[in-house]
Each structure stands twice: as C-alpha cells, then as structure tokens.
Amino acid sequence: MNSFQFYLKTEVVFGAGALAQTAALTKKHGGSKVLVVYGGGSCKRSGVLDTVTQALQEQGIAYRLFGGARPNPRLDHARKGVKEALDFGADLILAIGGGSSIDTAKAIAVGAAAPDTDIWLFWLRKAVPQKSLPVGVVLTIPAAGSETSDSAVLTDEQTMTKRGLSTDLNRPAFAVLDPTLAATLPNYQVSCGVTDILMHTLDRYFNPVSDNEISDAMAEALLRVVLKNGTKVCADPADTHAMSEIMWCGSLSHNGLTGLGGQKDFAVHQLGHALSARYDVAHGASLSAVWGAWALAVADADGYARFARFGRNVWGIAEPDDKTAALKAIDRQVAYFESLQMPTSLPQLQVGSVDVQELAELCSYGKTRSIGSFKVLDHEKILAVYAAANQEK
Ligand code: NZQ
Ligand code: ZN
Numbered sequence: 001m002n003s004f005q006f007y008l009k010t011e012v013v014f015g016a017g018a019l020a021q022t023a024a025l026t027k028k029h030g031g032s033k034v035l036v037v038y039g040g041g042s043c044k045r046s047g048v049l050d051t052v053t054q055a056l057q058e059q060g061i062a063y064r065l066f067g068g069a070r071p072n073p074r075l076d077h078a079r080k081g082v083k084e085a086l087d088f089g090a091d092l093i094l095a096i097g098g099g100s101s102i103d104t105a106k107a108i109a110v111g112a113a114a115p116d117t118d119i120w121l122f123w124l125r126k127a128v129p130q131k132s133l134p135v136g137v138v139l140t141i142p143a144a145g146s147e148t149s150d151s152a153v154l155t156d157e158q159t160m161t162k163r164g165l166s167t168d169l170n171r172p173a174f175a176v177l178d179p180t181l182a183a184t185l186p187n188y189q190v191s192c193g194v195t196d197i198l199m200h201t202l203d204r205y206f207n208p209v210s211d212n213e214i215s216d217a218m219a220e221a222l223l224r225v226v227l228k229n230g231t232k233v234c235a236d237p238a239d240t241h242a243m244s245e246i247m248w249c250g251s252l253s254h255n256g257l258t259g260l261g262g263q264k265d266f267a268v269h270q271l272g273h274a275l276s277a278r279y280d281v282a283h284g285a286s287l288s289a290v291w292g293a294w295a296l297a298v299a300d301a302d303g304y305a306r307f308a309r310f311g312r313n314v315w316g317i318a319e320p321d322d323k324t325a326a327l328k329a330i331d332r333q334v335a336y337f338e339s340l341q342m343p344t345s346l347p348q349l350q351v352g353s354v355d356v357q358e359l360a361e362l363c364s365y366g367k368t369r370s371i372g373s374f375k376v377l378d379h380e381k382i383l384a385v386y387a388a389a390n391q392e393k
Contacts, residue, residue: 072283278355
C-alpha cells in the first residue's frame with residue numbers, strides 16, 4: 001500500500017426527504033447571500049428549485065439564480081458566473097443538479113475568491129488556487145461524484161479542451177443526497193450515470209499497486225453493488241432502494257476512498273475527455289465507448305492477473321487460467337454496458353465519422369504527455385486504443 005493523504009470535509013445528509021435540510025445547511029455553512037447554480041431547467045420542472053428558494057427565503061437567506069450550465073460545462077459560462085457572484089457579493093455557491101452544475105459552482109467559487117485571476121489559468125496549472133467560497137450541493141443525478149470529489153471539470157470550446165482541476169478546495173462544504181430527486185431522470189442519463197460511477201472505481205482499481213487489500217476489497221464491493229442496482233435503476237429510476245444504493249456509491253466511488261494507497265490510473269477518463277471535448281458526447285457515453293478497447297490493450301500489463309482478479313471477485317468467474325478469466329471479465333463488463341444501452345464503440349456514439357488521429361493529439365496534449373499507470377499509454381498507444389474502439393461492432 002502506498003502512502004496517502006486523505007481529506008474529506010463534506011457534510012453529507014442522505015436519504016428520502018433530505019432536501020428539506022438544504023436551507024439549514026446553507027446557513028450552518030455561512031451562506032447569507034447565495035448564488036444558486038443550476039442547469040438547463042430540470043430542477044425547475046421537478047419543483048426542486050422552487051422548494052429550495054422558498055426554504056432559503058424562510059431562513060432569511062438572500063439568493064440570486066444563475067442557470068444554464070450545460071452538460072460538459074463551458075468555461076465561458078463559469079466566467080459569467082464569477083461576475084454574477086462578485087456583483088451579488090455571494091458568500092456561498094449552491095449547486096442544484098449533477099456534475100455540470102456542481103463543477104460550474106466550484107469554478108465560480110474558486111474564481112470569486114480570486115477576482116484578479118482568470119479561472120482558466122487554474123485549470124491550465126498556470127496558477128494555483130489558494131482559497132474558494134464554500135459550495136453546497138443538492139444532487140439530482142448520481143453520476144459524476146462531484147458532490148464529494150476534489151475535482152471540477154470544464155470545457156474550453158475555443159480550444160476543444162476539457163480539463164479537470166483537483167484540489168481539496170473543490171470539496172463541497174455540504175451535499176444533500178436525496179435519492180427521490182433522481183426519479184425524474186431520463187433512462188439514458190441514468191445509464192450514463194451508472195457507467196460513470198463504475199468507471200470512477202474501475203479507473204482506480206486497475207493500477208500497478210497490488211498489495212492494497214482494504215481499498216481493493218472496498219472497490220470490488222462497490223462494483224458488485226453498482227452492477228446489481230444499476231440494472232434496476234436503469235429500468236426504473238423511481239426504485240428508491242436501488243437509487244439509494246447507486247447515489248451513495250456515486251459519492252463513495254469518486255471521493256477518493258476506493259483508490260487510497262493505489263496509484264491513480266484514469267486513462268479511460270482521459271480518453272473520454274478528448275471525445276467529449278471534440279464531439280460533445282455525454283461523459284458516461286464517452287467512457288463506455290472506449291473501455292473495452294482500452295481493457296484489451298492493457299490487460300496483459302501484469303500477465304492478466306489484475307483483470308483475472310476482477311473477473312473472479314466482481315463477476316464470479318471461476319476460471320483458473322488468468323488470461324481466460326481476464327478476457328471473460330472484459331466481455332462481461334462490455335456486455336453489461338450494452339445491457340444499459342450504452343455505446344461500446346466509437347461508431348455507436350453516432351457523431352459521424354470520428355477522426356482518431358485528432359483525438360490522439362487532443363488526448364496526448366499534442367504528443368506532450370502519456371496517460372495511465374496500470375499500463376502507461378503514450379501518443380502511439382492512445383491512437384491504437386482509439387483505432388480499436390473505432391471498429392464497427
Ligand atoms: O441541465 P438540467 O436541465 O438539469 O438536465 C440535466 C442534464 O441534461 C439532467 N438532469 C439532472 N438531474 C435530473 C435531470 N433530468 C431530469 N431529472 C433530474 N433529476 O441530466 C443531464 C446531465 O446532467 P449533468 O450534470 O451533465 O450530469 P453528470 O452528473 O453526469 O455530470 C457530467 C459532468 O461532470 C463531469 C463530466 O465530465 C461532465 O462534464 N465530471 C465531473 C467530475 C467531478 N467534478 O469530480 C468527475 C467525473 O469524472 C466527470 O468528469
Ligand atoms: Zn467520470
């Protein structure tokens with residue numbers, strides 16, 4: 001097990017009815033002037049926004065609305081949010097929604113605390129954020145895990161760049177996790193969310209550190225629970241028990257816990273970010289579309305041992321030979337994504353013909369970086385994965 005540092009400050013309030021605690025939590029965490037950040041309007045249609053703003057009013061908390069965060073949230077929109085927050089004198093940013101609203105809120109919180117620095121410099125690693133306003137979250141879709149994660153992902157449309165910024169400043173002050181709020185989700189978004197939750201643990205589990213008993217055991221348990229309940233919520237987002245399991249797994253999967261003591265890999269996320277930046281595909285779809293090709297490209301890194309373990313402990317594959325067990329596990333995982341109606345190849349993304357050369361350039365930052373740790377992928381290997389994923393199935 002490698003050494004690690006783990007700091008998780010987010011106060012989580014979980015369960016059906018938790019929404020009612022939002023205003024009290026806002027007050028507790030210092031919110032007296034709150035910028036309420038949301039997306040394209042699902043929280044208006046569901047009534048969640050009205051419930052929250054009414055409760056804020058009742059607690060005497062001033063608020064200003066800032067909607068319009070799009071999936072794969074845009075840098076320009078976050079910059080506008082920083083101006084709104086400063087103009088209003090916001091002391092807390094409250095996100096209602098999923099990763100896109102939450103990441104926009106995190107960016108606004110970092111930007112409003114450093115008004116003289118353009119926020120993108122933080123994402124480009126040209127400046128280091130020193131402080132941030134507190135962020136509160138009302139989660140309406142289990143997926144990105146941003147409600148407890150240290151990360152925020154933005155897209156600069158002009159340069160087709162999608163970048164994440166990881167800092168403990170990004171950890172929300174509080175998160176309201178009310179599984180009943182996810183009942184209004186379209187099935188496709190549920191499937192994308194379940195895929196992303198699985199991937200946050202898979203992208204940690206496949207790493208070169210093999211003597212990491214507790215984190216690996218937690219990762220395997222989480223994967224089993226998500227696989228079981230993922231099928232249920234994709235069939236019925238109003239299944240409150242299954243959605244509760246999925247929502248909590250979503251937070252656990254990306255707060256760092258399932259990879260502590262390991263070495264972050266996250267190659268699949270990096271492959272997916274280039275796809276989303278270039279073709280604006282949903283995050284979950286960008287991951288399932290490349291996972292199978294990635295897995296086949298890296299499974300031999302340790303003589304198939306890790307993937308065989310995944311097959312036995314997560315998929316119950318009783319095959320004694322490591323290579324056979326590993327390949328069966330990859331098949332089972334890809335078939336699972338297919339069962340959720342997720343794309344498992346680039347053509348299935350239905351974005352027209354995909355330029356794999358361009359994707360490899362974007363993903364390798366113009367051939368200046370490699371990705372992954374389980375098996376390190378340089379530009380050439382990244383290109384090979386995209387090319388394999390681009391085969392018709
Ligand atoms: O925008 P609205 O109208 O709210 O609609 C959203 C959006 O269209 C809809 N939705 C959300 N809750 C709903 C609902 N529709 C009906 N009923 C509800 N209860 O779902 C759609 C997707 O929302 P979005 O916030 O984009 O989803 P998600 O949570 O998957 O977030 C994706 C973004 O998060 C980033 C992704 O890259 C992507 O940009 N990620 C953030 C991470 C982090 N900060 O730690 C880690 C992840 O790996 C990921 O990269
Ligand atoms: Zn993700």
